[in-house]
Amino acid sequence: MIQSILEAVRCHAAETPDKLCMGDKDKQVSYSEFWTMIRRAAAFFKAEGIGEGEIVTLRACQKVEYEIAFFGLQLAGAVVCPLEKGIKEDRILEIMDFVDATRCVSERRLKSDRITWIRLADVYEAASDSTAEAPDFPLPSPDAMTDLLFTTGTTGKSKGIEVTAACNVAIAQNVNDSVSQTPEEIEIITTPVSHSLAIRRTYGGLYIGSSLVFADGVKFIEDFFTLLTSYKATALTFVPAILEQVLRYSSDRLAAYNGQLHYIQLGSAPLSEENKARLRSLLPDVRLYNTYGATESGCTIILEFSKYTDKEKCIGRTTVNTTLLFVDDERREVEATPEQPATMAFRGGMNMRRYYKEPGITAEVMDELGTIYTNDVGYRGADGLIYLLGRKGDVINVGGIKVAPTEVEEAAMKNPMLADCACIPIPDEITGEATKLFVVPADPACFDAKLLQKDLMNRLEALKVPKVYEVIDEIPRTFNGKIIRKQLKERR
């Protein structure tokens, strides 16, 4: 049984040595080349003095070089702590101080003399040196920490999430299962490679032995379509915000790939019902998925929304290693229904080990069995699928009726007066809570809150229609498009 992603790569290098392992706009490496290069990279890191269990930060770039450094560090016995490409140096220092790291692998020079900079180009040069030996290294044991992932988080402070080799294998199996992935797939990953969504799709591909292509978002849309054509890609990974850019500027061009693509998977944030419908109509023969999961518990639920077209709030079925429980506030298992939804909790090998140096916060979300308790509220429907109403603090209780803010937002976005919006609860004397809508008008001069409210009366049950409207310049969102409701609640 495969015990780490590195072990899977070693197997594929032996069994399918010439098969494309990964590529970007400039480079491609086969499985055998990748395995050789990460062994040379590991030797390079060892020669730099990197020790077993040492946490090394690695600044992202959407290139093969980054992946060679990532897996080279793991093979050298180090723990990889991926950092966003655009991260500020102050934040790098903050994270490095917190994790007691001294080294950072990065394309660009770092200014602080407190950081030992390892140039990514030097790692790649060492890995590509065909005259150098590619020594063997012991593979990580299942319980070895291989990654330390920092969440961007929509609430509270950023936390370091400890992930083990065994956990990554379980997540990779979840990924494979979720999209019925086969070794023949060639998947373009457009999301930042430091983010758990991209890391886990990479693990899934390497575990099953398929091919991966890294694109830098879709910032230069021509580059994206060039990759899609030249690699004959069969699968795409997006976050909704990036997909929206493609739909806005190049939906017809994407539709032309209906016969080439097998599936598209989206994660990190829910895709709007409107964009789901749009994708279905553009790509009628492509399997379309929205993944539910967290950095703490990867790829736990999957919705094939090309198959289930009329199930509002549905997030799909659990994946192969996932056991889903519904619990009350005392963490007792309960039966969740549409009338009495409950908090979702997850058991399974994909769960993180703990939060780094945060035993208190770990205990808040995990028990001694490794069950992770989320803040998400939902239920299992009569059809066996899971339905999500929202986060515990986000679900709005209007006189006993549970209102998902996303439902209000999606209804409001159908009104052409709006460019964006976000719904939050406000206290209400009669119903306990009511809804408030922050709106970004498409044209501020033409916005009329009364007209919007009237329109929403036709689209929503009366209790769900927002009582208060506030015009705002911009809805605060994370990079992947999730609304930062906490900031809006602080304004109310």
Added chain:
Amino acid sequence: MRDKIIEIIEEIGADIDVTDPDLNIAEDMESIDIISLIADLEDEFDITITMKDKTEANFRNVDTLAEMVERLL
């Protein structure tokens, strides 16, 4: 023109240091910010940045952006 381009980049709040000699906007800016940059440049200078112009070479730094805008005016 350079000052206006710098102002636009800073307004997008893309965490980009325009004074950095190693700056590579195409590499360093997130996808969403590049889209905003394109829209803002089009609005400010009343130009149309075509697919052909949306290249890494044109979006390397403030100077290359200024050259592109100049050409499209």
